[in-house]
Amino acid sequence: GNSVTQMEGPVTLSEEAFLTINCTYTATGYPSLFWYVQYPGEGLQLLLKATKADDKGSNKGFEATYRKETTSFHLEKGSVQVSDSAVYFCALSSGNTPLVFGKGTRLSVIA
């Protein structure tokens, strides 16, 4: 079945540092890939998505590229801010199947 593996947290960075959160997946067919963010006390928000191989999703300075050859969708940001502190979830969906999530990576950015 479909599954997502993302790097364990927590990740603690200083403001303006470079961020990478690794995500790999196992899926049948050609899934769509997503990154969701969960701020403290809130629900999930879609951060970015990619629907086919080599697509790059981007939003709010975050980027992730759909790499079919390595079954990966790593999240990157060049310069993190304190306001980026949250839990980040990698997820996939094949067609209309439900979202399958990774366990989440907690990011803390300190000033």
Place this chain on the structure above:
Amino acid sequence: ETGVTQSPTHLIKTRGQQVTLRCSSQSGHNTVSWYQQALGQGPQFIFQYYREEENGRGNFPPRFSGLQFPNYSSELNVNALELDDSALYLCASRLAGDPYEQYFGPGTRLTVT
């Protein structure tokens, strides 16, 4: 702000009791899904409703059931609560045929003692 609301925000129940959680979706979103997020874990799919009928279920027992209403609201019912049911319950709505954009509510935190 996703336009999806959930109630209550928090509640505490005793093992063996029953609970009903509510979700109000965006207007026009005829598909709603419910997820269970245990502490420190990613959300797990419970079930999905489309036009008031269940059309997909994850690995959850029948004591988890749901309803969807014509006014874009829905319910998650859990009978015979167990301690392991303690979690954040999230609902997500979307337009049928749009698999990419699911709008999540803020969740209901259920604690079973």
